[in-house]
Ligand SMILES: Cc1cc(NC(=O)CCC(=O)O)nc(C)c1Br
C-alpha cells in the first residue's frame with residue numbers, strides 16, 4: 001500500500017483546491033490581498049520554471065516597457081523594465097504552464113461559485129486574460145508604482161505566480177510592495193518566492209511597485225474579468241472607436 005502522501009490523486013487535489021479557495025475568499029474579503037505558498041509543490045513548480053527558462057533562453061520574450069530613469073546628471077538613462085511573453089498555455093512546450101493556469105482558474109471559478117451566491121467580492125468572474133510571463137533582467141530593473149486597472153477596464157483580480165528559487169530579498173531586491181487603500185501607512189511587502197501565488201484586487205485599492213531587482217526575476221500574471229465591468233468597458237470602447 002503506498003504511503004498516503006503519494007496518493008496525490010483527484011480527491012486530494014479537489015480537497016486542496018477547496019481549502020485554498022476558502023483561504024482566498026477570506027483573505028480577499030478581509031485584506032484584498034492573499035498569498036499562498038507551495039501552490040504547485042516542488043516538482044510541478046520546477047517543471048513550470050523550466051518551461052519559462054527554456055523560452056527565455058530561446059529569446060521568445062519581447063522587450064518590456066522602457067523605464068526612463070533620470071540619472072544623477074539628469075540625462076534620460078532608460079533602463080529595460082520587464083521583458084514579457086503572452087501565452088494561453090496550450091502552446092508547444094508549455095503544458096506545465098497550462099497546468100498552472102488551469103489550477104488558478106479552478107480556484108477562482110470555485111471561489112466565484114462558492115461565495116455569497118456565485119460572487120467573490122461582489123464580482124461575477126467570467127473570463128481572464130492570457131498569461132503574461134514576465135522577466136526582470138536584474139540590472140536594477142524595476143516597475144514604477146501603478147494601479148493595474150485604474151479606469152474600470154473589467155479586470156478585477158490580479159493573480160501572480162512567482163518562480164524565483166533561493167531568492168534573498170536583501171541581496172536580490174525585487175520586492176513587490178503593495179500600498180492597500182485603507183491600510184493607512186501600512187504596506188504589504190511580498191517577496192517573489194518560488195511556488196508562491198499572490199492574489200489582489202486589480203483596481204485602485206492596490207497600488208503597487210516592484211523595487212529594483214539585482215537577479216533575474218520571473219513571474220506569471222493572470223488578470224480575471226468581472227462580467228459586468230468588462231461588458232461596460234467593451235461597450236465604451238466600441239462607442240469611442242466608432
Ligand atoms: C506589464 C505590466 C506588469 C505589471 N506587473 C507588476 O505590477 C509587477 C508585479 C510583480 O511582478 O510582482 N503590472 C502591470 C499593470 C502591467 Br500593464
Ligand SMILES: [Fe+3]
Nearest residue numbers: 146147148208
Ligand atoms: Fe501591476
